[in-house]
Amino acid sequence: MGLRRTRSLVMKNMKMFTRQPAVVFLLLLFPIIVTATFGLAFGGMGEGGLTNFDVGLLNLDTTAADPRWAESFEGNLTELEGITVLYFDANESGQSELLQGNLDAFIVVPEGFGDSCTSYWNSPFNGSTWTNTTVELYVDSGSMIASSAMPPLVQQVVLSTIFGNEATTLDLPVDIGSPAMVEASTFSQWEFMAPGIFAFASIFMIMIVAQSLTVERDGGLLKRLGTTPLKSHEFMLSQVISYMIIAVIQVLLVFATSFVIGYRPATDASGLVFAFGMLLAFSLVNVGFGLIAATISKSAEIATGVSFIFIMPQMFLGTFMPLGGGAETIARIMPSNYVTEALTTLFLRGAPVTTLSVWMDLALVSVIGVVVLLMGVLLFRRYGTR
Amino acid sequence: MSSTISKHAIKIENLTKRFGKITAVDDLSLEIGWGELFGLLGPNGAGKTTVINILSTLLEPSDGVASVADNDVIFSADEVRRIIGVCPQEPSFYEHLTGRENIELFGDLHEVPKDLLKDRIDIMLQKIGLEDDADRRAGQYSGGMIRRVSTVMALISSPRVALLDEPTVAMDPVSRRAVWDFIRELKNNGMAIVLTTHYMEEAEEICDRVGIIDQGKLIALGTPKDLMEQHDAKDLEEVFIRLTGKKLREAV
Numbered sequence: 001m002g003l004r005r006t007r008s009l010v011m012k013n014m015k016m017f018t019r020q021p022a023v024v025f026l027l028l029l030f031p032i033i034v035t036a037t038f039g040l041a042f043g044g045m046g047e048g049g050l051t052n053f054d055v056g057l058l059n060l061d062t063t064a065a066d067p068r069w070a071e072s073f074e075g076n077l078t079e080l081e082g083i084t085v086l087y088f089d090a091n092e093s094g095q096s097e098l099l100q101g102n103l104d105a106f107i108v109v110p111e112g113f114g115d116s117c118t119s120y121w122n123s124p125f126n127g128s129t130w131t132n133t134t135v136e137l138y139v140d141s142g143s144m145i146a147s148s149a150m151p152p153l154v155q156q157v158v159l160s161t162i163f164g165n166e167a168t169t170l171d172l173p174v175d176i177g178s179p180a181m182v183e184a185s186t187f188s189q190w191e192f193m194a195p196g197i198f199a200f201a202s203i204f205m206i207m208i209v210a211q212s213l214t215v216e217r218d219g220g221l222l223k224r225l226g227t228t229p230l231k232s233h234e235f236m237l238s239q240v241i242s243y244m245i246i247a248v249i250q251v252l253l254v255f256a257t258s259f260v261i262g263y264r265p266a267t268d269a270s271g272l273v274f275a276f277g278m279l280l281a282f283s284l285v286n287v288g289f290g291l292i293a294a295t296i297s298k299s300a301e302i303a304t305g306v307s308f309i310f311i312m313p314q315m316f317l318g319t320f321m322p323l324g325g326g327a328e329t330i331a332r333i334m335p336s337n338y339v340t341e342a343l344t345t346l347f348l349r350g351a352p353v354t355t356l357s358v359w360m361d362l363a364l365v366s367v368i369g370v371v372v373l374l375m376g377v378l379l380f381r382r383y384g385t386r
Numbered sequence: 387m388s389s390t391i392s393k394h395a396i397k398i399e400n401l402t403k404r405f406g407k408i409t410a411v412d413d414l415s416l417e418i419g420w421g422e423l424f425g426l427l428g429p430n431g432a433g434k435t436t437v438i439n440i441l442s443t444l445l446e447p448s449d450g451v452a453s454v455a456d457n458d459v460i461f462s463a464d465e466v467r468r469i470i471g472v473c474p475q476e477p478s479f480y481e482h483l484t485g486r487e488n489i490e491l492f493g494d495l496h497e498v499p500k501d502l503l504k505d506r507i508d509i510m511l512q513k514i515g516l517e518d519d520a521d522r523r524a525g526q527y528s529g530g531m532i533r534r535v536s537t538v539m540a541l542i543s544s545p546r547v548a549l550l551d552e553p554t555v556a557m558d559p560v561s562r563r564a565v566w567d568f569i570r571e572l573k574n575n576g577m578a579i580v581l582t583t584h585y586m587e588e589a590e591e592i593c594d595r596v597g598i599i600d601q602g603k604l605i606a607l608g609t610p611k612d613l614m615e616q617h618d619a620k621d622l623e624e625v626f627i628r629l630t631g632k633k634l635r636e637a638v
Contacts, residue, residue: 002495002497004494004497005494005495008490009491012480015482015487016480016482019523219476219479220474220476220478221478223444223474224472224474225495226442226443226444227444227467227470227472227474229464229467229495229497230495
């Protein structure tokens with residue numbers, strides 16, 4: 001084994017990674033940008049407290065015998081954290097603002113609202129005597145957050161208006177337990193996505209492996225190397241080492257970026273070390289797929305396109321995209337899916353690193369990595385160097 | 387590697403290489419000695435590069451035998467690769483590396499001792515007139531500069547046998563002469579050098595012996611002077627015309 005030869009080729013690759021802008025972007029900047037943009041975009045979703053809603057309010061109950069009910073509704077709505085109430089005199093103007101995206105929701109308090117509330121308290125146990133009215137709620141259908149968050153908020157305001165603020169804190173003889181999964185409801189959307197993003201960030205390594213090898217082959221460099229004492233296993237080892245170094249750097253960058261934007265995985269140092277190991281094993285898969293893509297590509301340009309055959313399924317069926325039905329079944333053959341699953345167990349569910357399932361996932365990804373890498377090496381040596 | 391000093395640097399016997407129905411090299415036999423600068427001449431497509439590729443262990447012959455320092459190019463390919471230095475026709479190099487780094491990489495691949503390597507690179511860069519540009523990225527080099535770097539990449543290991551495929555093509559006259567001087571010096575150190583070219587004046591100027599190939603066949607072999615005398619020609623170009631009935635440039 002010529003360690004010096006392998007080391008020299010690794011150094012050559014490292015210089016390629018740092019000196020070619022396109023490679024620097026794809027291998028190092030792209031994971032940072034993906035992590036930062038997804039983290040910032042989805043970091044607030046699901047937490048509620050950090051999101052501010054502009055809510056339009058039209059009160060049609062101004063002429064009622066007892067206008068205090070409607071005023072109480074307004075007051076309760078205004079007191080909600082993260083709600084800015086904008087008042088309207090006409091339904092049309094409120095609807096127009098909602099359509100233009102200037103409001104997250106528009107609420108119409110109907111004429112007779114106060115009468116309805118009074119009728120309830122006059123005979124709380126006889127529904128047939130109540131005067132029924134409907135508070136109309138319109139939400140911005142273009143906002144997933146508003147669509148999901150506003151109905152329960154308005155429900156809470158109605159309850160507070162009729163029963164008082166104590167209504168939501170009544171003592172009951174029966175408690176609802178808080179199973180661990182209830183905790184998940186306080187997570188942001190980003191925290192659900194983060195494990196998949198870590199896997200996603202290194203998938204594009206496939207393209208760089210395929211491109212760099214086809215460029216070396218097309219430029220006659222592989223042939224030239226073939227006239228030196230360099231052994232093919234030394235060359236392949238240099239490739240694997242180079243891309244594993246890149247994988248380590250990628251993981252560090254992605255972790256650092258997500259830490260900066262506030263992500264704190266529910267694991268300890270051992271969990272992070274495990275995640276490193278998992279992503280290194282996954283880099284074997286990506287180098288292997290890159291070698292296969294290079295083998296079947298006749299030029300660097302074609303290699304770019306062919307790489308997506310391996311990138312897209314892993315990306316859409318094994319990272320942060322929600323899966324269901326048939327997609328979930330297909331995802332079982334995606335190595336990235338097992339990376340995401342293990343990291344989700346550690347980072348989101350807070351399972352300890354001793355959990356059997358994460359080690360099963362690591363073993364599976366490692367075995368797939370070695371198999372795909374060996375296939376890639378054999379195919380590239382046999383057919384790819386011509 | 388053979389433990390004894392081989393009689394011939396290169397020995398080729400009845401070498402034939404076929405690509406499908408095309409015969410690129412046809413029953414070629416040749417012996418090249420140590421310290422000899424041998425020119426393989428002929429038009430493009432004559433089979434020169436195929437011979438170089440077989441001697442470089444990149445291609446396997448269809449028939450016949452070829453050996454370098456008594457090492458068969460098929461059965462002792464690893465030994466052959468340790469003692470040859472190859473400058474391919476297309477100057478393959480890493481664009482993102484500097485000229486110096488490209489040369490250093492090939493020195494490392496041949497495991498040239500580190501302390502020796504640095505000095506050797508400096509000396510060789512000076513000899514081919516590239517010392518001022520050695521630390522620029524090779525992707526920014528002119529065609530002639532790339533050729534010169536490519537030649538040094540082949541010779542940095544001080545190979546016992548150098549296989550130089552059209553090393554001076556596209557070079558300006560000054561650079562070409564610098565490379566000629568450099569090659570002559572290597573020859574004087576005992577290195578066997580095979581040089582392919584279709585520049586007849588180059589062969590006349592620096593080669594000890596030449597072999598003229600046309601359509602895969604060796605049609606003439608000898609010193610430039612002997613060949614010119616034998617065929618009553620004023621230069622090798624005329625020798626080629628007399629042997630084939632066509633001009634070398636037309637054939638190119």
